[in-house]
Amino acid sequence: MTPRYGVYLHVPFCRRKCGYCDFYSATVLDLAPAYLDALVTEIDRRASGGSVETIYFGGGTPSLLTPEEIGRILDRVAARFSIEQDAEITMEANPGALSRERLADYRAAGVNRLSVGVQSFHPEELRFLERIHSAEEARATVLAAAEAGFARISVDLMFGTPSQSVEAHRGNLLAALALPVEHLSVYSLTYEPETPLGRALKRGDVTPASDDLDADLYEATIDALAERGFRRYETSSFAPRGAECRHNLRYWRRREYYGFGPAAHSFLAETRRANLGETGAYIRDIRDGGTGAGETERLTREDALLETVMLSLRAEGIDLAAFGEAFGEEERAALLSRLSAEIAEGLLERAEGRLRVARRGYALVDAIVERALERRVR
Ligand code: SF4
Structure with missing residues (x-):
């Protein structure tokens, strides 16, 4: 039987770092051309053939890559694997600076699902999270994506910012549901120790939501979304039946996937592999003839x-x-x-x-x- 995979592609760049984020990404984009060369080389060196059911561009901010660059990566995946006819191809995007034309070009390059990092529709919450976009830009991006031909759009929201009420959070959920979205990812804000927000918490400069409020916000999420037919199919993921993110389902079902790019993870033949996390080190390793591998662990x-x-x-x-x-x-x-x-x-x-x-x-x-x-x- 032909082996079937998911493919994750990590894009390690962001315009500016959000205070709560501990994902690996850099705000200096001058490594982007060398990163792209290294990424396609890694695909060449590691791909084993077989078919690909899902592709996911995550980050970081993949929408900082141009549609041509996304197309170049997809071409390389297509050259090394067989991409299934109805493959789900997701790209994470951040609101702002994404015109309808540019979104249509991503669609033409092969991306057929967009995951938009909105986080909140309240200006003060967006400021607290240090997002670089406004609520209006978030709405405009989702609408432009729909006009550009994206039938599958997901929105990320975050709850639990200090002093957020259940009502304010419900407002965020309803604002998202008023848009043409088929999927929501709703996360509780976490204070990771190595982030500016985590350090602010340690200094006592912010007061996190209490555990009780956090639980209330989560329950409000489940109820508000269930009323609209968005069922919880994973702790943070909500969608009508049939609109689940197939790529993430692969992770939770322990199906095999390749992860390409710095800090990307792979799960193949009961082995978990993490790529080198730092973009410069990753590029050097590929230039030296390597595959960008960091740690590998064979599971018992x-x-x-x-x-x-x-x-x-x-x-x-x-x-x-x-x-x-x-x-x-x-x-x-x-x-x-x-x-x-x-x-x-x-x-x-x-x-x-x-x-x-x-x-x-x-x-x-x-x-x-x-x-x-x-x-x-x-
Ligand atoms: S939350 Fe997203 S946009 Fe903000 S720094 Fe992290 S990866 Fe970049």
Whole structure:
């Protein structure tokens, strides 16, 4: 059978760094031409053939690359793999400076799904997050994308900025739903220690939302979106049935994918590989004849079991038959027994052959995953 993959392409550039962001990206764009050469070389050196079901340009800010540059990368993927006829090809884009013509050119280059980093429609929240765009620019970008022929548009929103009320967050959700979007990714603001916002928290300069408010904001998200037919299919992902991001589903289902570019991750033949994270080091390694590899880890059966539990509980639930087949009936019984209290409390439910987090358990998913992974019977 022809192997089937997802392909992730990391674009490590942003115009300006947002205060909360710990993704790898640089604000100096002069490495872009060398990065592009290195990226297509990495594809040449590593690609094994097979077919590609999904492609995802993430970052960073992929929309800083021109449509021609995106097209050049896609051509190289097409030369090394067979891109399926109905492949999902997503590009992350940030609002502002994206005209309808430029968006139409991305569409013509082959991108058929756009993920727009809006985060908020409230000016003060956008300022706090240090986003470089306004709410109006965000709206204009989504509308221009639809006019440019994108039928599949997702919007990212963030909740939990200091002093944000549930009402203000609902306002953000409704503002997004008023646009032609088929998918929302809604994240709780986190304070990563190595970011300016994380340091501000440490100094006591910001007061984060309380855990209770955070849970209320999350529940408000689920309810407001469910009313519009956007069901939660992963902790932060909402879409009507059939509009899920197929690329992200591959991650949660532990399907194989290549990751190309600095800091990109791959999962192939039960091996996880992280590319060199720093763009200069990545380019040098490729120029020296390497493939940009950083760390590689071959997973044991135990690792695979833990990953399956962790990823599935955050998404569609554990397919109990497949789990028993992969890890044995004894493991399946042990898992159900470890989680018997959560099942009895209604935090977990068994439905459609899966063990999944129930509505009551959504806000407690981290604790449930922790319980699922502890006291493993070996
Ligand atoms: S949040 Fe997005 S736009 Fe902001 S620095 Fe991070 S990757 Fe760049």
